[in-house]
Structures are given as C-alpha cells and as structure tokens.
Amino acid sequence: MGVNFRLPGPTPLPPAVLEAMQRPMIPHRGPALKSLYRSILLRLREIHRTDGDVFVWPASGSAGWEAAIVNLLSPGDPVLAVVTGDFGERFARVAEAFKLDVRRLDVEWGRAAEPEQIRAALAAHPDVKAVLLTHNETSTGVTNPLAETSAIVREHGALVVVDAVSSAGGLPLLTDEWGLDFVMSGSQKAWMCPPGLMIAAVGRRAWSAYETASYPRFFWDLESAREFAAEGMTPTTSPLTLLYALDAALDMILEEGVEETWQRHAELGEFTRTGVEGIGLELFADRRYASDTVTAIALPEYISAKSVLVLMRERHAIELQGGQGHLSDRMVRIGHMGWVTASDLEHVIEGLDDVASPLGIPRATGAASRTG
Numbered sequence: 001m002g003v004n005f006r007l008p009g010p011t012p013l014p015p016a017v018l019e020a021m022q023r024p025m026i027p028h029r030g031p032a033l034k035s036l037y038r039s040i041l042l043r044l045r046e047i048h049r050t051d052g053d054v055f056v057w058p059a060s061g062s063a064g065w066e067a068a069i070v071n072l073l074s075p076g077d078p079v080l081a082v083v084t085g086d087f088g089e090r091f092a093r094v095a096e097a098f099k100l101d102v103r104r105l106d107v108e109w110g111r112a113a114e115p116e117q118i119r120a121a122l123a124a125h126p127d128v129k130a131v132l133l134t135h136n137e138t139s140t141g142v143t144n145p146l147a148e149t150s151a152i153v154r155e156h157g158a159l160v161v162v163d164a165v166s167s168a169g170g171l172p173l174l175t176d177e178w179g180l181d182f183v184m185s186g187s188q189k190a191w192m193c194p195p196g197l198m199i200a201a202v203g204r205r206a207w208s209a210y211e212t213a214s215y216p217r218f219f220w221d222l223e224s225a226r227e228f229a230a231e232g233m234t235p236t237t238s239p240l241t242l243l244y245a246l247d248a249a250l251d252m253i254l255e256e257g258v259e260e261t262w263q264r265h266a267e268l269g270e271f272t273r274t275g276v277e278g279i280g281l282e283l284f285a286d287r288r289y290a291s292d293t294v295t296a297i298a299l300p301e302y303i304s305a306k307s308v309l310v311l312m313r314e315r316h317a318i319e320l321q322g323g324q325g326h327l328s329d330r331m332v333r334i335g336h337m338g339w340v341t342a343s344d345l346e347h348v349i350e351g352l353d354d355v356a357s358p359l360g361i362p363r364a365t366g367a368a369s370r371t372g
C-alpha cells in the first residue's frame with residue numbers, strides 16, 4: 001500500500017485525475033480548448049451553486065486574496081478583516097500591503113467568528129466597503145458560519161469576499177443563495193487536483209464594485225477574464241495539464257453528486273472527530289464549528305508535533321501536517337477533503353493510537369473506544 005497522504009492540502013490525486021494529466025497539448029486558442037474550458041466553467045458554476053461568473057487562473061490559492069482586492073476595491077478603502085486563524089491573518093496582511101484601511105475582528109484561534117461578533121464589528125465600523133472572510137480556517141480546523149455572516153454583511157451593504165480555499169468542492173457553499181460576492185479557492189484542496197489553479201466566483205455586486213475600483217491590474221483583471229471566457233478561453237496561455245486534471249475531478253464530483261459529496265465530507269469529519277476523541281486526544285476547534293475537511297488536534301504541552309509527524313510517517317506511512325503560525329509545533333492536522341474514504345481515516349486513528357503511548361500522550365482509559 002502507498003502512503004496515506006492526509007495533509008489539508010495538497011490532497012491525494014485520484015487515478016482518473018492522474019490519467020487525465022497525460023493528455024497531449026492542444027492549441028490554447030483552438031476548438032478543443034474552448035469546449036474544455038467552457039465545460040469546466042459550467043460545471044464549476046453548478047458546484048458553486050451560482051448563475052454568476054466563475055473563472056480559473058494559473059496560480060496558487062493565495063492569489064485569490066489579491067485578485068479580490070485589486071478588482072473590487074481602491075487604495076484606502078475601509079475593509080473589515082475577520083481573522084480566525086493563520087489564513088485570515090494572511091488575508092489581512094495582503095489587504096494591508098495594498099494599503100486598504102484594514103479594521104480587524106480578531107477571534108481566538110479555534111473559535112468561529114459568530115454572527116453577533118460580525119454584527120458588532122460592523123456597528124463599530126459602519127463605513128467598511130467589504131468584509132474579508134475565511135469560510136474554512138484550515139489552520140485551526142474551524143468552519144465559520146458563512147450563511148449567517150453573509151446575511152448580516154449584505155444587510156449592512158458591504159461586499160462579502162470569501163476565502164473558500166479549503167471548503168469549495170467539499171463543504172456546502174451556496175454562492176447565490178448566501179449572497180457571496182467573490183469566492184475564491186485553490187485546486188489542491190477539496191478539488192482533488194495538483195496545486196496551481198485559482199478558481200473564483202464573481203457575483204453581480206462584485207461586478208458593480210469592479211466599475212469603480214481603481215487599483216491598477218493586468219493579470220488579475222476580471223474584465224479580461226470575462227471577455228476571454230466568453231470565447232471559451234483564458235487571457236494568457238491556459239494551464240492545459242491542470243485543466244485536464246480539473247476536468248476529470250469535476251466529473252468525479254458530479255458523478256458522486258454535489259450534495260452527496262458534501263454529505264460524505266460531513267460524515268468523514270464526524271468520523272475523524274469521534275475517532276480522535278475516542279483515543280483520548282483533544283480537538284483544537286470549538287466542536288460546534290469543527291471543520292468537515294480538516295481536523296486539528298491540540299497536543300499536550302510537552303509533545304512536539306514534529307515527533308508525532310515523524311512517527312506517523314516512519315511507522316505507518318501516514319503523512320499528517322503540523323500547525324501554522326505560533327502553533328506550528330503544538331498541533332497536528334488531518335486533512336479529509338477530496339479523495340478520501342472512511343478506511344483512510346480509520347488507519348490514521350489507529351496510527352495515532354499506536355504512536356500516542358511511545359510519545360507519552362495520556363491515553364483514554366480503556367481506549368478500546370476505537371472507531372469503526
């Protein structure tokens with residue numbers, strides 16, 4: 001058996017995706033590319049649950065932060081950055097780098113930004129033009145209540161800008177129904193593709209904001225993405241091999257069913273949490289908002305995440321990830337997004353159960369509480 005690759009991104013590639021990447025090059029302005037890209041965009045709209053635009057760029061997910069800012073805002077615009085972890089922090093940093101007037105709502109890591117906190121922050125900063133949100137905070141294993149939050153932000157009249165990098169394709173994400181204006185993600189998370197594509201959904205209010213946004217832009221220019229997409233193309237040479245991969249992955253998601261895919265993630269999330277707790281380990285996230293694509297385990301103070309990762313790799317051929325930012329050595333994260341089954345996760349729990357004793361992690365009394 002190969003490696004049980006359980007990072008919260010990049011995620012394992014299904015055989016159909018690997019195979020698709022062997023397709024030969026095609027002219028990037030030719031008919032085959034046009035029908036491929038058109039069909040990819042149609043399926044992405046379906047999975048994003050939007051009738052609005054969706055575009056794809058060759059880039060990593062982080063590019064979505066910059067793309068949102070330069071297309072929807074102008075220097076000095078007041079924005080509210082809701083920071084629930086390391087990715088929210090990075091989004092806020094990008095906003096600062098672009099000289100937006102950044103107001104912050106800082107939420108303790110491991111907790112979600114509750115709708116009432118958002119309401120209070122907007123009352124304190126009534127002039128903000130956009131609210132920068134992280135849907136699923138991969139660094140803490142928390143899914144923020146986006147539907148409720150978005151309703152409050154909309155009522156306030158600000159743009160809803162969403163980092164959905166580790167949720168899109170895996171967690172319910174109802175772009176139109178929830179009123180999300182800009183939703184961006186990256187191919188190497190729940191999309192089951194290699195790193196290298198940034199995907200963004202752009203709603204009607206985002207297009208109005210685009211009209212007055214004054215940042216200089218070239219590569220990320222939405223109008224140029226729209227003009228080329230109308231012809232079935234991307235503005236620059238299309239990342240063909242990655243589009244082949246995405247083509248195969250989207251087929252898999254639609255074959256399983258979008259809602260069925262969400263349901264599978266919900267079940268695997270619960271399965272992982274129950275398993276982790278069953279062997280006496282502690283979840284980092286507030287359980288009410290625990291993520292169904294990534295589970296963060298809070299380690300006892302005297303255990304280093306690095307030692308857990310090494311033992312899991314050497315004894316069980318399981319790849320997990322540590323924490324981020326100041327918690328990098330204090331946390332172990334299990335990715336369960338994209339191409340993943342209950343049996344993959346059962347092996348992770350068994351492996352953790354096995355390495356816990358040599359590391360001196362206190363065990364659940366009578367830890368016969370295996371999942372399964």
Ligand SMILES: *Cc1c(COP(=O)(O)O)cnc(C)c1O
Nearest residue numbers: 060061062087136138165166186
């Ligand atoms: C992974 C991730 C990113 C960054 O994506 P890159 O592809 O590494 O640029 C941003 N936000 C969230 C929530 C993520 O999980």
